[in-house]
Amino acid sequence: MKNLWNYISGEAKIALTMKQVVLYVTVVMACIHTLLFVIFLYFGVYMMAVVNTLSVSLYLGCLVWLHYEKSPYVVFNLCYAEVIIHAMLATFAVGSSCGFLLYMVCMVPIAYYAAYSFRKSEHFINPVIYVFTTMLVFVISKCASWVVEPMYNIGNGFFRDIVYIINYLLVVITIVAFMSTFLIQIRTLEELMIRKNQRLEVLSTQDALTGLSNRRSINEKYKDIIKKKEVYSVILGDIDDFKHVNDTYGHACGDNVLKSVAEVFKASVRSDDVVCRWGGEEILVMLPQCNKDTATQIAERIAESIRKILIVSPGGEEVRITMTFGVACSNEGEDIKDIIKGADNRLYYGKGHGKNCVIKEDVQ
DSSP: OHHHHHHHTTOOSOOOOHHHHHHHHHHHHHHHHHHHHHHHHHHTOHHHHHHHHHHHHHHHHHHHHHHTTOOHHHHHHHHHHHHHHHHHHHHHHHOGGGOTTHHHHHHHHHHHHHHHHTTTSSOOOOHHHHHHHHHHHHHHHHHHHHHSOOSOOOOSHHHHHHHHHHHHHHHHHHHHHHHHHHHHHHHHHHHHHHHHHHHHHHHHHBOTTTOOBOHHHHHHHHHHHHHHTOOEEEEEEEETTHHHHHHHHOHHHHHHHHHHHHHHHHHHSOTTSEEEEOSSSEEEEEEETOOHHHHHHHHHHHHHHHHTOEEEOTTSOEEEOOEEEEEEEGGGSSSHHHHHHHHHHHHHHHHHTTSSOEEOSOOO
């Protein structure tokens, strides 16, 4: 019962496919026409009893059609035509006061639902054509009921009201079922779009190989720091002789080096810091609320962890790596470009003077 309530409330988590919807509709319509067959037979409306027998046979045939993986588009059109023809014949048989024309009303939202659901298939549904056809048959049937007496009398006004109420309830249930299905599909697509957008947001700010942030994240973090007027520092590191690793042991080994180095950086900084893959083998760390001395200590701790990394190449050789670092603080320049340039200059100096070191001051 809870699942049924969630479904009609549009809160269900699983959206039905168009084929599933048509399948369930076919089963429900067969049951409805079986009920109508009993009602018509009870009141002696034998013509409509025969019509409902044919309708049930039609829906059973549709179930067989769907069972053999045939197109639900054909079944939808057959169901649509059957509902329109049945409503018209029932109105001529027992009059419009029994409410069979109400079934045409429920075909209006169903036409738009079908147009939405079949939009990606080779079949095209123009809901306006279906709605116009329904309106035309409705008006003709209603006008005809004013001038033509019903073929059968199903009793007094009380019985006709009972039949009208049954038809009304069936129509409401049908509309609710379709609108709930429509709502669930829309919500499912919205949730899927949200997840995709979140994934795209991650991809737009993250390096695919290492899982580190990219330059966009640095810019966003810098904007936040400027608003708060915080002191910050940057660490710029470069893997020593990385080209030699790639040339000697292959790019797969180089990728493993980058991944291992990235893990060290992630484990060595605070959650509020941003670790970014700045270039091919360059990694930049932005540290908000951090002075140069503290940043230097962090860089030295990272350098020590990097020295402990052991990578085994595809050929079985042990590969040891080191990194050179440049450190700069926000009080050494006007904006982030100046600070990063200062760290890069110190990194460049370290590369030219032995590598595997941390440089925090300008050296002549």
